Amino acid sequence: MDPTDFLEDEQLLQFLHCRKTELSVIEDPRLFLNQLNDYNLLPTDMYEKVIRTKSKTQRQKSVYELLDWLERRRPQHIKLFWKCVFKDHLLLQYATLRQLRSSLMDGSFTFSEELPEKVEQGIEKKKAPEDGDKIKKKKTRRGVSLDEERAGPSSLHSPHKRKKVQKPSFGGPLSVCELYRTQVPVTCGDKEGMLYRAKLAKGEKCIIVKDKWFTPAGFEEFGGMKSCRNWKGSIRCGGTPLDKLIQEGHLTSPGMTRNRSHSPKIKRTLFPRSHSKTSITESESEEEERETGESDSEEGSRDGGQPKDFKVTCGIISGVLHKYRFASGTCGKSIRTEHSWMTPVEFLRVGSSSSDDWRRDIQCDGRPLCSLIEEGSLTIHTRCVCRLCSSDPEDLEEQSSDDDCFICRGVGNLVMCDTCPRSFHQDCHLPRLDDTLLSSDCEWVCTVCVYQTSKDWRYPEGKTLREAHSCPVYTHLLECQYLLMYMYHADEERVFATDSCLKIEGYRRVVRTPMWLDKVKEKLQQEQYQTVQHFMMDLLLIFDNCATFNKDNAVFREMGVNLRGLFEKEFKSVFRVQH
Numbered sequence: 001m002d003p004t005d006f007l008e009d010e011q012l013l014q015f016l017h018c019r020k021t022e023l024s025v026i027e028d029p030r031l032f033l034n035q036l037n038d039y040n041l042l043p044t045d046m047y048e049k050v051i052r053t054k055s056k057t058q059r060q061k062s063v064y065e066l067l068d069w070l071e072r073r074r075p076q077h078i079k080l081f082w083k084c085v086f087k088d089h090l091l092l093q094y095a096t097l098r099q100l101r102s103s104l105m106d107g108s109f110t111f112s113e114e115l116p117e118k119v120e121q122g123i124e125k126k127k128a129p130e131d132g133d134k135i136k137k138k139k140t141r142r143g144v145s146l147d148e149e150r151a152g153p154s155s156l157h158s159p160h161k162r163k164k165v166q167k168p169s170f171g172g173p174l175s176v177c178e179l180y181r182t183q184v185p186v187t188c189g190d191k192e193g194m195l196y197r198a199k200l201a202k203g204e205k206c207i208i209v210k211d212k213w214f215t216p217a218g219f220e221e222f223g224g225m226k227s228c229r230n231w232k233g234s235i236r237c238g239g240t241p242l243d244k245l246i247q248e249g250h251l252t253s254p255g256m257t258r259n260r261s262h263s264p265k266i267k268r269t270l271f272p273r274s275h276s277k278t279s280i281t282e283s284e285s286e287e288e289e290r291e292t293g294e295s296d297s298e299e300g301s302r303d304g305g306q307p308k309d310f311k312v313t314c315g316i317i318s319g320v321l322h323k324y325r326f327a328s329g330t331c332g333k334s335i336r337t338e339h340s341w342m343t344p345v346e347f348l349r350v351g352s353s354s355s356d357d358w359r360r361d362i363q364c365d366g367r368p369l370c371s372l373i374e375e376g377s378l379t380i381h382t383r384c385v386c387r388l389c390s391s392d393p394e395d396l397e398e399q400s401s402d403d404d405c406f407i408c409r410g411v412g413n414l415v416m417c418d419t420c421p422r423s424f425h426q427d428c429h430l431p432r433l434d435d436t437l438l439s440s441d442c443e444w445v446c447t448v449c450v451y452q453t454s455k456d457w458r459y460p461e462g463k464t465l466r467e468a469h470s471c472p473v474y475t476h477l478l479e480c481q482y483l484l485m486y487m488y489h490a491d492e493e494r495v496f497a498t499d500s501c502l503k504i505e506g507y508r509r510v511v512r513t514p515m516w517l518d519k520v521k522e523k524l525q526q527e528q529y530q531t532v533q534h535f536m537m538d539l540l541l542i543f544d545n546c547a548t549f550n551k552d553n554a555v556f557r558e559m560g561v562n563l564r565g566l567f568e569k570e571f572k573s574v575f576r577v578q579h
Contacts, residue, residue: 004079004082004083004086007104009075009076009078009079012078012079012081012082013071013075013078015082015100015104016067016070016071016078016081016082017071019100020064020067020068020071021064022096022100023063023067023096023100024060024061024063024064024067025060026094026096026097027094029050029059029063030051031089031090031093032085032090032093032094032097033047033050033051033063033066035084035085035087035090036081036084036085038084039080039084041070041074041077041080041081041084042066042070043069046062046065046066046069047066049062050062050063050066085097085100086101088472088475091472091474091475095527098474098527101474101475102431102474102477183195183196183197184197184237184251185237185238186207186219186235186236186237186242187223187235187236187237188219188220188222188223188224188225188231188234188235188236189223189224189225189234190223190224191209191219191222191223191224192209193207193208193209193214193219194207194208194209195207195235195237195242195251196208197251197252200216200251200252201252205218207219207235209222216231216232216235216242217231219231219235220234220235223235230349232246232349232350233350243350246340247337247339247340250419307323307377308322308323308324309321309322309323310323310364310365310372310377311364311365312335312347312362312363312364312369313351313362313363314347314348314350314351314352314358314361314362314363315351315352316351317337317347317350317351318337319335319336319337319338319342319347320335320336321334321335321344321362321364321369322334322335322336323377323378325341325388325399326378326379326388327380327381327384327386327388327389328343328344328380328381328389329343329344329345329358329359330343330344330345331343331381331384331388331389332381332388332389332399333346333396333399333400335347336402336421337350339420339421340400340420340421341399341400341401341402341421344358344362344369345358347362348361348362359373400416400421401414401416401417401421401422401423402414402421402422402423403423404423405423405424405425405428406422406423406424406428406446406448406485406489407424407425407428407429407485407488407489408425408428408488408494408497409492410425412425413425413426415429415433415437415438415444417444417445417446417448417449418443418444418445419443419445419446419449420446420448420449422446422448422449424446426438428488429446429447429485430447430481430484430485430521430524430525431447431481431525432525447478447481447482447485448482448485450478451478451479451482451574454478455574458478461576462576462577462578463575463576463577463578464577464578465577468532468571468575468577469531469532469533469536470531470532470533471531471532471575472530472531472532473524473527473529473530473531473532473534473535474527476532477524479532479574479575480524480529480532480535481524482574483539483567483570483571483574484517484520484521484524484539486566486567486570487517487539487563487566487567488517490563490566490567491517491563493559495556495559496516496517496542496543496546496560496563497516497517497518498516498517498518499514499516499518499519501514501516501545501549502514504549507549510548510549511545511548511549513541513545514545515538515541515542515545516542517539517542519538520535520538520539520542523538532575536571539567540564540567542560543560543561543563543564543567546559546560547560547561
């Protein structure tokens with residue numbers, strides 16, 4: 001799949017605008033320029049001038065001028081430009097092009113860089129127009145409301161306040177173009193309307209039908225579906241219920257806010273797991289005990305060895321209730337589903353539309369939650385001022401994301417994905433999260449979300465195992481990054497993550513070529529793998545080594561066998577390997 005298939009012209013233009021210098025300094029640009037010339041994208045005189053230039057400095061300057069000319073004079077052909085640039089023979093020749101393509105495919109590019117207004121003269125002078133002069137007014141976005149403005153990249157030259165830009169969602173129930181719009185068409189029964197995203201997120205009347213505004217519940221009643229009492233299920237967009245769009249991060253509803261515009265991406269865990277494997281400082285522990293209202297030691301003694309997590313169900317939905325987050329029915333997002341954190345009341349609304357008694361309708365191993373409350377396994381907060389019971393937007397936002405890293409399960413400073421509950425350390429995520437992302441208000445989508453929402457259209461047809469092995473890594477970097485992150489997450493005890501095996505006495509005498517996940521990660525980041533097969537062989541080597549060294553240790557041998565089975569199954573799923 002080519003990145004030009006899901007990005008708009010304006011985005012690709014801005015990407016070129018910010019990457020012209022990188023492109024102009026590539027070594028020996030003749031093949032690069034020949035490709036563009038073959039597609040009639042360059043003026044003949046400028047092309048021949050660059051080809052004849054012998055000075056490296058002058059050649060780089062000329063290439064930059066060519067790219068600048070393309071941006072200004074041929075914006076209508078920007079997709080053709082990037083399609084030419086990303087041809088396989090050029091990607092093999094130029095590492096810079098591989099890096100640019102990867103940044104577009106894995107979602108690490110940024111279109112929200114605050115570019116100052118381009119000034120043609122160093123000193124601006126006010127000059128009254130003379131007769132015959134043409135006055136060209138620059139369009140700005142001043143005074144345009146969120147509901148009127150199309151959600152997309154801001155003008156390259158607009159110095160005014162710019163609308164927060166969403167990164168592409170790379171697939172999902174809606175088409176990419178629809179996901180960029182500020183409103184989406186919805187239906188309920190036989191009624192049709194238009195839902196405004198920003199108004200839904202604020203809890204306002206957000207659906208308009210013939211100049212009349214409705215709340216979601218009001219639109220549900222207007223459509224004759226009042227008896228459902230579940231507007232997230234009865235209101236649909238293109239056949240998809242709003243509940244699914246909200247859970248997958250395509251829409252934001254009150255109580256499940258994902259807006260990061262007024263808070264930093266970095267979160268310090270406010271609700272730490274007592275079983276976290278990563279230690280925190282003593283001062284942080286004391287502060288967090290004050291914030292949650294109880295310490296881990298107190299909780300442990302009071303529990304008497306009882307479980308901290310409970311598998312729960314309600315109707316067709318299932319999740320895990322985490323005791324350390326539980327406060328009451330409406331406070332404390334304590335139930336983690338596949339797509340989000342929910343309070344018990346929110347969990348009930350998604351799973352059942354016929355009852356409002358969460359204590360009885362939410363089941364744990366066939367027992368209602370009221371049984372756990374009666375026996376003391378769960379304690380309802382009353383007149384509580386802790387963070388779990390707070391209505392402060394920042395506290396609610398913290399509860400919408402995981403409190404430990406998806407990769408290493410450690411706590412500390414975590415970066416939150418804007419479309420799922422996962423959180424990551426900067427160095428744990430693939431690709432690594434740089435500091436410029438953390439200081440940006442731009443929404444960020446993790447690699448897991450990018451892969452999961454794009455897998456259906458990236459591989460419309462299956463592959464044989466040989467075809468999957470022969471795929472170049474640079475064109476399938478997203479899949480390799482996802483698979484490696486999947487293995488880190490599956491290795492819950494972090495047995496295979498580090499080089500700790502080298503410290504075991506006699507290991508090097510038995511295992512000739514040690515391998516571990518961190519080493520695979522390093523080689524992947526340094527572009528040492530040519531094909532997917534090379535990447536896969538190193539991962540399988542980890543489990544081969546485990547089986548070789550642990551012939552007499554059934555526990556570790558079985559651990560390696562299980563993890564190998566998970567990897568092979570997921571590999572076939574990712575590349576849709578035909579049996």
